[in-house]
Amino acid sequence: MKYGLHGKLSALPGKGQDLANILLEAATMVANAPGCQLYVVSTDTELDDTVWVTEVWDSKENHDKSLNVPGVRELIGQAMPLLDGMPEKGHEFNVIGGHGLKG
């Protein structure tokens, strides 16, 4: 069963686009990481400066190891000062199938 995660990141006022740009760069970095099926970056429909990341990985282990992808820790270092508080724990789910994933 694949590992899914839908998580919210709140940026400081006016910093939402900067945060989204960092996450879009993270998406390009993890695109070729083992087991990365989906890493989609979104903005909130109502809340300014609130960014969502929706991920699907072949396993939770693949997700956890993505911290070791070259450049990812540096991006986290860039993103942290933009955040308005700590990230909330995202919503985890067990992906069983559907349309649009690679495999």
Add this chain to the structure above:
Amino acid sequence: MKYGLHGKLSALPGKGQDLANILLEAATMVANAPGCQLYVVSTDTELDDTVWVTEVWDSKENHDKSLNVPGVRELIGQAMPLLDGMPEKGHEFNVIGGHGLKG
């Protein structure tokens, strides 16, 4: 900006797998619908008989029109008796990019 939706469906006790199977069939039906980028079906990590659907469409209009895809209304008719109450309004978000979508 693409339209994202992450929604929860609670099935009656013991009916979660039946509901998931119906949604997986829906995924194959909408796979070629205009603007359907993602239609992923998941189970909850903790709650029995709770199913999640994560969708990305080129526009909200594309999503709304998916009700007209042949067979979809019939599947909804099969799913409704399995539900434990009405579906909650899902979480909508504006997809700006990332990895794993078609375009």
